[in-house]
Amino acid sequence: MVDTMALLPPFVRSSRTARTVEHPPVALPADDEVLLDAPDDRLGPALVAAGQGSYEVAAALLASTRAASAWEHRDRYVVRLASFACARPEWFESWRTAAPRDPDMLVVGAQLAVTRVWGSPAREELLREVSPLITAAARGDDRDPVPWRIALDHAHGSRAGHKYFEELWEAAIRRAPHHYGCHAAALRCLAESWHGSHRECFDFAETAAQDAPADSLVQALPTRAALAYLTDGCGPDVPRARLDAAVDRAIALSARFPAADPWPAEMRNKLTYVLALLDRREDALEQLRRIGPYATSFPWELVSDDPLGRFLELREEIRLRSASGHPRSGHRGRAHSRDH
Known part of the structure; x- marks a missing residue:
């Protein structure tokens, strides 16, 4: 096993006071208004x-x-x-x-x-x-x-x-x-x-996020580690609290950007998928509102040859489940994808 910390730089830690700017969410656009990988x-x-x-x-x-x-x-x-x-x-x-x-x-x-x-x-x-x-x-x-x-x-x-x-x-x-x-x-x-050593990958991602500025995309790196874990199927379990902390950090990052903005779209698409895997449907629905018309190939291409179609399907599933009022459940197991 490779020593995780040996691969990390000697980051200089500093306290940062960051004010989260709240941007009003937007309604979900119609399916035919959604674009895949739209350029800025x-x-x-x-x-x-x-x-x-x-x-x-x-x-x-x-x-x-x-x-x-x-x-x-x-x-x-x-x-x-x-x-x-x-x-x-x-x-x-x-x-x-x-x-x-x-x-x-x-x-x-x-x-x-x-x-x-x-x-x-x-x-x-x-x-x-x-x-x-x-x-x-x-x-x-x-x-x-x-x-x-x-x-x-x-x-x-x-x-x-x-x-x-x-x-x-x-x-x-x-x-x-x-x-x-x-x-x-x-x-x-x-x-x-480190196939199967997801805790070490979380260590790497969390340390990097801890040292990054509050508005850096590195704040979403633990969500990528969570995605790898949830779509892998091997190695010891990662505690649910650690998965929730990863997405909570990314949710805070998402709130710093305007809704319906192509720049954070991939981060929000990835976050939405992880929230769906964790069955946090209300949080996933909020990210879908913030995504607006900007779907991205990643992560949907990991589970479908039609990433836009899969995004729209999951969006509808989340919307219907949220409207049905079913209680939120915990993570019920790992999903599987072809790659991560």
Whole structure:
């Protein structure tokens, strides 16, 4: 068993006084108004331009995130742009040709290379060939944690050893101690290498959340550990109180953002699924109100080939059960998914 604390940085703990801003919830939109993985108003124009063969808008968008050290937004935009380039590569190839040393192009290129081979049966071997692209992206801007998140995913997919993982983790958090993408990637690595050792994964997630600012997405990391536990089916039980504490922390984070906002949508979708697994239907219904029309592929793609359809089905189930007035029950066992 790997020592959990050995993988954690020496966080400097400090007390924080944070005021939760209450935003009024919205009513549930009609099914035909719900969108899957809708881009925000900054990413949308970049995707439209890419669809027309132009890379300049995407390049300007990523350059602005780097200039502002907006690493969470940068990470999300890189993933979406790379996914788009998988299906429509012409605009990206034009970018690569025009600006072969552009740090923003390099990080999209590294993500694209990993995304392209991730589902292959020969993933481990193919990922080894991707390493130079990740190295080039990391050298593009030494402040940028996103190449290190990609490197953590690469280590996960290629089944790299713990020593290499620890080196990557230390490099990532040195650049951005509370970057959610790096923490989520690390948790995926640990969940696989510690298969069944969910309490250690909770230790990692809870320590990171405790040290993160109140408005950081890392506050929702324990919910990801809860999702892994509830959809796994092996290892010792995690106390119900620990699961409830994880979702309570994420509920507090959700309340800090406006309702019907695409930025926290994935966090809220994940939280809703975990609340449903825990049979906390009133809390799940409140998150559905806050989600509004913004469904996300994760986590519904873990349990269905039609993530939007599964989201709408569960939404209706929660709404009907809430209206029926059945008493809340405790967690009745673990669900199962194909991956987490």
